[in-house]
Amino acid sequence: MSDLHHSAAAGSAAPADSAAAPPGPQAVPRRLAALALGAIGVVYGDIGTSPLYTLKEVFGERGVAATPDNVLGALSLIFWALVVVVSVKYVLFIMRADNKGEGGIMALMALAQRSVRGMPRLRLVIALLAIFGAALFYGDGVITPAISVLSAVEGLEVAAPALQPWVVPITLGVILALFWLQKHGTDRIGAVFGPVCAIWFVSIAALGITGIVRHPGVLAALSPSYGFGFFLRNHAEAFFALGAVVLAVTGTEALYADMGHFGKRPIQLAWFNFVLPALVLNYFGQGALLLHEPRALANPFFHLVPRVLLYPMIALATAATVIASQAVISGAFSMTREAMQLGYVPRMRVLHTSHEMSGQIFVPWINRILLVLIVAAVLGFRSSNNLASAYGIAVTGTMVITTLLALVVARYQWRWHLAAVIGTGVGLLTVDLAFFGANIIKVASGGWFPLVLGLSVFVAMTTWRRGRELVVREIQQGGLAVAPFIHNLIEYPPTRVQGTAVFLTPNPQAVPNALLHNLKHNKVLHERNVLLTVEMLDAPVADEGERFEVQALEGGFSRLLFRFGFAENPDIPAAMAWCGSHGGPAFDMMDTTFFLSRETVVAASHRPGMAAWRDKLFAFMARNALPATAFFGIPGNRLIELGAQVEI
Template sequence: MSEERKRLAALALGAVGVVYGDIGTSPLYTLKEVFGEHGVAATHSNVLGGLSLVFWSLLIVVSVKYVLFIMRADNKGEGGIMALMALAQRSVREMPRLRMAIALLGIFGAALFYGDGVITPAISVLSAVEGLQVATPALEQWVVPVTLVVILALFWLQKHGTDRIGAVFGPVCVVWFLALAAFGLAGIVRHPSVLAALSPAYGVDFFLRNRAEAFFALGAVVLAVTGTEALYADMGHFGKRPIRLAWFNLVLPALVINYFGQGALVLADPRALANPFYHLVPRPLLYPTIALATAATVIASQAVISGAFSMTREAMQLGYLPRMRVVHTSHEMSGQIFVPWINRVLLVLIVAVVLGFRSSSNLASAYGIAVTGTMVITTLLALVVARFRWRWSVPAVVATGVGLLVVDLGFFSANLVKIESGGWFPLALGLGIFALMTTWRRGRELVVREIRHGGLAVDPFIRTMVDHPPPRVQGTAVFLTANADAIPHALLHNLKHNKVLHERNVLLTVEVLETPVAEAEERFQWQALEGGFGRLLFRFGFAEDPDIPRALALCGQRGGPGFDLMDTTFFLSRETVVAAERRPGMAPWRDHLFAFLARNALPATAFFRIPGNRLIELGAPVEI
């Protein structure tokens, strides 16, 4: 086998372990909710209709929409709703109002994805551990404690990275999918007539006969396609081809066979509705299957968690979240990262959800609103890309949009009835994160506005320095500034207090692009000014780490000015944000929220990898 094929096989194996864990554990609870206590009656025609809906949902939502359509809208290999939002904004550069609408849609979709990231691990692990009460009812009281132990172990593992986790979880997840297929096949053999549900006619008949009940059943059917947003968000970890290879060759066939096996069992024995997945398992294999299912649900949670890490870094770089520490966990794939702060917050919230809801059935009532809302927004953003970037015709965009949105909005509206019974939680969480992200974005805009308003123009200042030169000291001073047209406060303070200038003074601005990686030719821009001054612009992609010392070293190698880091001093104005009561801008509570976030954000020096022994920070209060 060639090296390329070996690498593709390894990435596909990792994708099975990380990307498909969430959707791979949906058989644990989907049919139980469709036909269970709050679902439709498990008659012969209803079972076939429900299976038809599940099958065609997998084909339309996962295979057609995400794997074939949405994954085409990659932003130089990166996926996820933030990357899609940036791509859509780049596609409509000359339409400011549409850009603003896209930004709001993208931020809200990202906020809902975080809500999904809290519910998914809780419902997945709970549903697996609930197999204990199927095996031995007396163990019911241990379901929640065991679930919490598993979740704590999962979050402890995150620091080792998706590369190592995928290598461990990939083989386990392959065994899981093979077990799904084996158990499902045994059920189908006993009742092969269930395969008639492959026809969409049974799904249509299901709606015609049940009407309102069929509509509400969609709120449970959607559980079969959960994890699709994580699939897209994790695209940067593994790439398109391995993800598609794993889906069509293993994951999709195993899921369909297992769902139809469960349906066959329910037709043969309606008592199995209490937990059709575990009742499908042969009794001697029940405990090993519970252990395997628990491992698989840990993997399911990994898909959402790693997706949250990727999206957080993108949101930070694009200016929608405060700076946080990002740890790289792989030398081969730059997209494989660990964000400690997000890891801790998700852990606390998931533990709270498990303790609050205490069962997968209760959580199923809360599940769906966040994930289906994100699905609707993803479709809208992808249609913008299709129209303005891929140059699809209007009829093609309308036809595609109608086909996908009918399904997405059907799922979303069916889940709205869950708000009172628990759906309010992910919705409230999403709205809270939306408020946080928009506040940070607007607050940064106000800070930059204040800095620009109070700054001195560059050209008159340089002429003054040339006409009335202060004493000069050897070396290079690099002043970080958000406004290249104004003299940074740090330079003015240095001149005021130390009465000197360096031989060379560089005004450095960092710009984050709407692409994940900056091209070599756009990486830097240098403009020499008189009097030993110069402007330097560094551009980074939103999936890159802005390492300024490394960028300065590369700048000299690519035709720009050379820098000796041992003879270079970095100056930075550290703004202390003050919430002023009478200044227009944001509501007072948002001013105070932004000030709190700014105080607790990772310092720019650490974020830009500036060595502490080459740095001078000067404070500058900024009122917003």
């Protein structure tokens, strides 16, 4: 055995904030301001449009009576929910748990699992929790665009009630336009949406100020005593009202998932200096209007708008809800790539939409399936009031799981004292579980929809993960050991041909099936043979010292291992080029042939592993997954694929 050689392979993307040269002192603030503006547009669109429907649902048909005390109590709950859930939990606590700059529940899962390497049972629990949280996030990704756009277009009912039949068709048109825009990427979209969303926040803040000026006593609701009084007066109804109050903090999970797009600092600056003040002013302005004019209860947001500005505000609200949807959709793209690299979803085509930010991507398949499901939600529920009954379960369920995973990281990676972890956990989980419990009652009235979506995604993700494990096990059990195989070739040498043969294999200790088939059918062996294995790490970016390893074997054979982070693009030809320029073996691509064994999965009922229906589901997903050659960037004119059948 020879010594191992390490170096950096550039088949992976550079970290999001890296640059070829240090920026000048004036460029840093400008870049930070530009990213903060983009974050306002992409990250905060969801939570920024919550004022369209939150108070309306608190006091709606299923809500509490809009008495002055209840109005102040609801405002107090909304304000402290924004402070505790968004500011304290997500912006200050959860965003500390970044996995080398990447956020989202899959990145958090990888970070938590890395923190407890020696605890296999805890790692399994973490994986199952994270997969279920990710599945619920997809459910949120369907409900958010539907309710956001519907609530904005419903402003037409206030301006001109005769336009009510046009609400759903206009909503569908806006959603179709939104999904058409996705292919341009969050970089370009953020540049356009950022200024529009900034105008939105300035506008809702100005509207809120006009309401507060009429009734400044509404500011008393900043005291938490009004929130406690709300519970003392309304008892069980107050608990149920939390199911509507939570609408004010929806979008926080997308905030965390989009961290890799813009970075932690711009997101924090945008929240504390711009978004939070605008939201608080608008909510309190709506509350002041309800104190002054209770008949505005039907739609307090649009009743706060002066009549002459109503149509422009509807147009601006529609644009803002498009932005709100973008926050969740881009978060779904990021989470899908992370889940794909970690082995929880099949390989899909991923397009990078920015030359500067490696986290800005577009996943066409996810874009299409979300569009179909969102259109179905709009046609099925037909109003924001009906969708509000379905909203909240997926969001609060994911919030609970995110808190649990972050507590694991705090305990085992940050080395927090157990008392600090318990104290933080009790405080955050009390709020999270209260919101989750208040939304459980919505299951019969529409909450089943995101739950069914989430459970379907959970089954698909766990099936793919388990199926891949079974396939790898079958390949390893049927493979020959490399050392005696090479020794046998040295004793009985086959015909050798010039050039390099690269055999992709998940098990570097076994002879790849493609190599065996090549010898059996072509009866030749290349002068130089490389057994190539790709390993995906539980970090978003591989460190330079672990990018590749090379091990020379006898008889012209060698092992080559490439490592990529889950947020990187696993481009094998680019990695091989860098391997040669950083101390590893050099490859002439014109003289190199890639051999790959494409496994055809067959569901076999007589084999233990998964239920027969899951075997069939996995086989279906395997047939429709992106080929490994396209996923790894292997050129078709340098590739030979040899088929193999695997029973699971």
